[in-house]
Amino acid sequence: MTTDQAIREAKNRWARRRRRLIGYGQWQPFTDAEPARQHVLAIKATGMGLAQIAKHTGVNRGSLDHLLYGSPPVPPAAQIRTENAQALLAYWPSLDDYEDRNIIDGTGTRRRMQALAVAGWPSRAVHQRIRVGNPQTIEKLRACTKVTAxxxxxVRDFYDEVSAKTAEDYGxxxxxxxxxxxxxxxAQWAGPEAWDTDIIDDPDAAPDWTGCCGTDRGWWMHNLxxxxxxPRCEAAHAAWLAERRDLPARxxxxxxxxxxxxxSNRGVNLAHDARELMRISGLTPDQAAERLGVTRQHLYQELTRHPDPETELAA
Incomplete structure (x- = not known):
């Protein structure tokens, strides 16, 4: 669902609820402002200004100022119109919502630049392709904490274009x-195969090299x-060993x-099952991953690690 659709749906829900509560004699046009205030502050912390928030949510700038700051000596609003609260709470900015000059979190950019290096892309070659900034700036993106939108x-568009292949494939x-x-x-950077595009921008997410990282099985798959x-697999394996510390050696x-x-057997079986689903049912790899209950990224890893001996190896 796009941002505009989410806002429209929130407003439709509000309109339906309003009509129903008016019918019951329970209509309250205002609600507690604190949840909306904290949500707007969280959006501001990502680098977006109030004028942009007003533009994307349909809540006017004056209402946002009153929500956050009040108008001295009047304190910030204790209540807010229900429709405004729902429109604000339904919105979270995407990368394309920011203006070029906005300074935003660099997590996703840093991870993409590191993943491109794993695929063989030096920063100078990246600069020659994207034509933004200068080579020194692009080099620093591998360790950036903040970056312009x-x-x-x-970097995102370039990564989406080339990350499925190696740098050699592009000359x-x-x-x-x-x-x-x-x-x-x-440097132990994670390559494109370790990141799902749905989580690469999430500061709390971690790369998944094996499809099972964070478990003892993941530790074994690293080694195999x-x-x-x-680190997550090292910790999981250490915990697994600690749980069995008192067992007899045998x-x-x-x-x-x-x-x-x-x-060692799980990856082979997963790749085999996926190929059977794609051959018999005509599913795409993404659909096969969903059917098998694994991420798309994990399935691609196993298909690469365990090629079909009759077709892929011959090719």
Missing amino acids: RLARA VEPWIAGRTRTYATK NDIPAC ERWRQLALAKGAA
Whole structure:
């Protein structure tokens, strides 16, 4: 649902509720302002100004000023019109809502630049493609905490265009791509295969190299696929070992072998099941992932790790 659709739906819900409550004699046109006030403050903290919030929500700027600051000596509003509260609470800005000059959180941009380095893209080659900023600025994006919306959009669009393939596929010299990839690997940056586009901008999200990161199975899959274990998997494996610390040595080794076997077989079975679904039912990889209860990114990882011996290896 788009932002405009969400706002329209919120207003329609308000109109239906208003008519119903008027009929019951319970209509209250105002509601507590605090939830809406905190929501607007959270939007402002992302780098968006009140004029832009007013533009995208349909709530006029004066009402927003009164909601946040009041009009001295009048304190901030204790109540707000119900329709305004619902319109504000229904809105959260997307990257395209910001003006070019807005300074916003750099999490998604930083992760995309690091993932591009894993795919072999040096910062100079990225700059040559997006033509925004300068090479030094693009280089610093790999460690940025804040970035302009203009740069964030340029990096996002470029990442969406090229992240499915390696830099060599787009003409970057193999030795340059290899050097960049080695640097990124030493820095333990996550590549495009570890990020789902739905979470890459979320500061609280973590990369998923295996499809099971954060679990003991994820630790085994790191090792089986020769990928350095991530902190979440290291912690999960340490907890798994601690839970079995008091077991007899023979039983402990048996459970270790079972855990390793389950991890090694799971990817093969998942790739096989997905191919069967796509072959028999005509599903796309995204639909097969949904049917199998895994993320699209995880399924792509396993299809890559376990190619079909009859077709993909021959190709």
